[in-house]
Amino acid sequence: MTPAFHPASAPDFVPRSLVRELQLARLRQIVARAWERVPLFRSRLDERGLTPGDLHTLDDIARLPFTTKGDLRDTYPFGLFASPMEEIVRLHASSGTTGKPIVVAYTQADVNVWTSVMVLSLALAGVHHGDIVQNAYGYGLFTGGLGAHYGAEGMGATVIPISGGNTDRQIMVMKDFGVTAICSTPTYFLHMIDRAAQMDVDIRELPLRVGVFGAEPWTESMRRRIENLSGIKAYDIYGLSEIIGPGVGIECPHQHGLHIFEDHFYPEIVNPETGDVLPDGEEGELVLTTLSKQAMPMIRYRTRDITALIPEPCPCGRTLRRMLRIGRRSDDMLIIRGVNVFPSQVETALLEVEGTLPHYQIILTRFHGLDQMEVQVEVTEETFSDKIGALEELNDKIADALEHVLGIRVRVTLVEPHTIERSEGKAKRVIDRRLPS
Numbered sequence: 117m118t119p120a121f122h123p124a125s126a127p128d129f130v131p132r133s134l135v136r137e138l139q140l141a142r143l144r145q146i147v148a149r150a151w152e153r154v155p156l157f158r159s160r161l162d163e164r165g166l167t168p169g170d171l172h173t174l175d176d177i178a179r180l181p182f183t184t185k186g187d188l189r190d191t192y193p194f195g196l197f198a199s200p201m202e203e204i205v206r207l208h209a210s211s212g213t214t215g216k217p218i219v220v221a222y223t224q225a226d227v228n229v230w231t232s233v234m235v236l237s238l239a240l241a242g243v244h245h246g247d248i249v250q251n252a253y254g255y256g257l258f259t260g261g262l263g264a265h266y267g268a269e270g271m272g273a274t275v276i277p278i279s280g281g282n283t284d285r286q287i288m289v290m291k292d293f294g295v296t297a298i299c300s301t302p303t304y305f306l307h308m309i310d311r312a313a314q315m316d317v318d319i320r321e322l323p324l325r326v327g328v329f330g331a332e333p334w335t336e337s338m339r340r341r342i343e344n345l346s347g348i349k350a351y352d353i354y355g356l357s358e359i360i361g362p363g364v365g366i367e368c369p370h371q372h373g374l375h376i377f378e379d380h381f382y383p384e385i386v387n388p389e390t391g392d393v394l395p396d397g398e399e400g401e402l403v404l405t406t407l408s409k410q411a412m413p414m415i416r417y418r419t420r421d422i423t424a425l426i427p428e429p430c431p432c433g434r435t436l437r438r439m440l441r442i443g444r445r446s447d448d449m450l451i452i453r454g455v456n457v458f459p460s461q462v463e464t465a466l467l468e469v470e471g472t473l474p475h476y477q478i479i480l481t482r483f484h485g486l487d488q489m490e491v492q493v494e495v496t497e498e499t500f501s502d503k504i505g506a507l508e509e510l511n512d513k514i515a516d517a518l519e520h521v522l523g524i525r526v527r528v529t530l531v532e533p534h535t536i537e538r539s540e541g542k543a544k545r546v547i548d549r550r551l552p553s
């Protein structure tokens with residue numbers, strides 16, 4: 117197979133030494149920009165007795181202070197901006213679940229970089245000129261919608277800006293408009309698959325060929341399930357608003373790790389507890405530095421996402437390093453009776469058991485001071501109409517599978533298909549009813 121590369125893909129193949137040279141030059145510039153224009157960053161460098169001139173090699177980045185989500189909240193709304201408002205052409209914000217949201221800003225040059233990395237992302241996933249792209253990411257303050265929109269339009273594909281929600285209309289458009297590529301959260305696409313079946317539409321018979329899924333962690337088992345049910349290739353895309361939005365990295369057709377657009381985003385993996393930089397191959401927290409962002413440079417931003425950089429070059433020939441796909445975030449971690457539990461582990465266990473659907477919810481309660489975890493799992497129509505004995509057997513099987521992965525026995529409740537509330541964006545996996553202690 118001769119892979120057809122998008123004409124914009126040239127930077128993906130630049131020799132490593134040139135990539136590193138470029139990174140160092142850009143790092144110096146961005147640190148100088150933040151030092152000159154962002155008081156919080158300047159005071160932190162001053163405390164350490166550092167100036168931008170102290171960056172001699174890329175490894176010197178480890179001497180710089182981290183930036184956290186808390187810093188964005190504390191300086192709400194515009195405290196970390198490095199460009200005057202008249203140069204800022206776009207603002208986005210996160211939906212703050214508690215208190216203030218975080219606000220991010222873009223100059224025209226930042227929007228152009230964002231578009232270019234999204235063009236490259238979609239190209240890596242095999243989307244091309246002539247594709248009809250259904251963009252079911254939410255439009256608005258959330259970066260997903262406009263990020264995918266500009267990327268798809270920038271590569272000359274046809275964009276359908278349908279946004280999230282109204283699933284019946286999504287299915288109708290997918291079918292009637294001959295959609296060939298879709299962008300959404302993986303859980304919302306699963307919901308579309310379900311709904312399509314109810315509407316007697318078989319997605320496998322449609323021209324839909326590729327899905328670019330992101331904005332929430334999802335597992336390899338979930339990918340297999342999506343690919344089997346829909347007959348498409350499902351790619352994992354990664355990004356976050358604090359850095360740029362979607363387009364920080366994406367899988368290539370080898371689907372082993374996500375290539376990071378390292379000419380714009382410098383990745384490090386650190387020990388989440390000590391903050392020490394870890395060597396390639398070791399698992400830890402992803403820390404990203406924006407190398408070209410003007411309006412809001414992020415220096416050593418703690419993403420809370422747990423992953424590792426893959427040391428080996430990719431068989432696709434791209435020189436951009438890869439990171440393992442993100443299965444969990446350090447702030448997703450639940451502590452149940454002293455044991456660390458991640459929702460992604462629950463997902464993996466459930467998807468291995470026949471007769472279950474990938475729709476589940478974790479419910480936490482506290483009884484007599486002891487944490488209780490219940491996993492509600494939807495089972496297939498067939499299974500549910502089976503004899504009681506069969507359900508009990510399945511219940512035990514799931515409890516065993518969960519115990520095997522989590523190391524603790526948790527309560528399992530099987531529920532009918534379509535009982536668990538569907539999300540049109542990021543799935544809500546955990547309901548915590550424990551009273552604050």
Ligand SMILES: [Zn+2]
Nearest residue numbers: 368430432434
């Ligand atoms: Zn590759």
